[in-house]
Amino acid sequence: MDVKVGIPRALFYYQYYPLWKTFFEELNTEVVLSDYTTSKTLDEGTKSCVAEACLPVKIFYGHVMNIKDRVDYLFIPRFTSISKKEYVCPKFGGLPDMIRNTIKDLPPLIDTEINLRKSGKNAMKAIMEIGGFLTKDQRKIKNAYKKALESYREFDEKIKQGVLPSDILDRKLNVIRKSSEPELNIAVIGHGYNLYDNYINMDMIDKLRKKGTKIITIDMVEEEVIRKNVSVLPKRIFWNFGSRAIGGSMHFLEREDIDGIIYLMSFGCGVDSFICDLIERRIRRTKDIPFIILTLDEHSGQAGMDTRLDAFIDMIRWRYRNDNNISAHG
Numbered sequence: 001m002d003v004k005v006g007i008p009r010a011l012f013y014y015q016y017y018p019l020w021k022t023f024f025e026e027l028n029t030e031v032v033l034s035d036y037t038t039s040k041t042l043d044e045g046t047k048s049c050v051a052e053a054c055l056p057v058k059i060f061y062g063h064v065m066n067i068k069d070r071v072d073y074l075f076i077p078r079f080t081s082i083s084k085k086e087y088v089c090p091k092f093g094g095l096p097d098m099i100r101n102t103i104k105d106l107p108p109l110i111d112t113e114i115n116l117r118k119s120g121k122n123a124m125k126a127i128m129e130i131g132g133f134l135t136k137d138q139r140k141i142k143n144a145y146k147k148a149l150e151s152y153r154e155f156d157e158k159i160k161q162g163v164l165p166s167d168i169l170d171r172k173l174n175v176i177r178k179s180s181e182p183e184l185n186i187a188v189i190g191h192g193y194n195l196y197d198n199y200i201n202m203d204m205i206d207k208l209r210k211k212g213t214k215i216i217t218i219d220m221v222e223e224e225v226i227r228k229n230v231s232v233l234p235k236r237i238f239w240n241f242g243s244r245a246i247g248g249s250m251h252f253l254e255r256e257d258i259d260g261i262i263y264l265m266s267f268g269c270g271v272d273s274f275i276c277d278l279i280e281r282r283i284r285r286t287k288d289i290p291f292i293i294l295t296l297d298e299h300s301g302q303a304g305m306d307t308r309l310d311a312f313i314d315m316i317r318w319r320y321r322n323d324n325n326i327s328a329h330g
């Protein structure tokens with residue numbers, strides 16, 4: 001029987017799943033995903049995790065609880081850095097230790113460190129170590145990685161063309177548009193694991209689409225464009241998400257076809273609180289464009305989210321009908 005490797009459907013799942021899936025399958029293992037996020041995922045995660053963790057980490061815990069008894073290995077890499085001179089977030093770096101020290105009866109963890117802060121070449125070292133959990137055949141690991149990169153590039157190309165990762169991974173492209181009004185382009189800034197998990201974002205993406213909007217995220221912006229934009233800042237941003245969010249939002253501000261910007265923020269996220277403030281100030285002083293911050297935590301209510309989204313989209317439409325006489329700041 002195939003060895004089963006479990007991947008929690010959370011955190012970097014929305015960024016790298018096609019790469020990991022191909023890699024592990026090429027090494028003759030069966031990839032098992034945890035179920036979609038539900039209230040049970042959050043309950044279980046909250047019970048087993050430290051109280052001060054952010055919502056996405058609690059959800060990650062819930063996914064580990066969901067999958068841990070069904071697999072031979074759990075893939076929880078230690079993400080220190082995924083880009084030169086930048087870090088991910090301390091919680092990602094400590095994730096395997098946090099999980100190991102708080103959840104009982106775990107299968108062995110594949111917890112290799114991914115640290116590309118000094119050089120992208122470290123990726124190969126990490127890959128050889130991950131593959132080494134499953135085979136001693138180094139050539140096979142290298143070939144599996146080559147194929148995995150092809151899957152990843154294919155996935156990334158589709159995103160750059162404007163497809164949301166969740167539409168590719170969860171295959172549910174056909175949300176029925178219910179608005180007869182002209183289509184609006186709404187840029188949504190936030191961590192992928194918040195934007196693309198329908199439970200965490202309280203169906204925000206589907207609701208916006210039903211209201212006749214096209215969603216544009218920073219994942220759709222070319223890396224060179226992001227890097228060029230952030231390079232003009234007087235100080236370097238040390239967080240990978242931070243520099244991507246700022247570079248992406250600067251790009252959105254340059255575009256004439258963006259009708260409004262939403263920042264989806266995680267309560268309890270240090271990176272978000274700092275970056276969101278920087279982005280908000282830059283938007284306010286650069287352009288008269290509708291902008292709203294929506295904060296997510298485990299107590300966020302559906303009704304509150306719906307009301308704010310409705311008001312935001314209606315305000316944009318009223319502005320177009322009334323020659324921009326309505327405040328852009330919600």
Ligand code: SF4
Nearest residue numbers: 054089091266269271
């Ligand atoms: S970046 Fe923020 S939301 Fe993401 S894991 Fe770290 S603290 Fe949580």
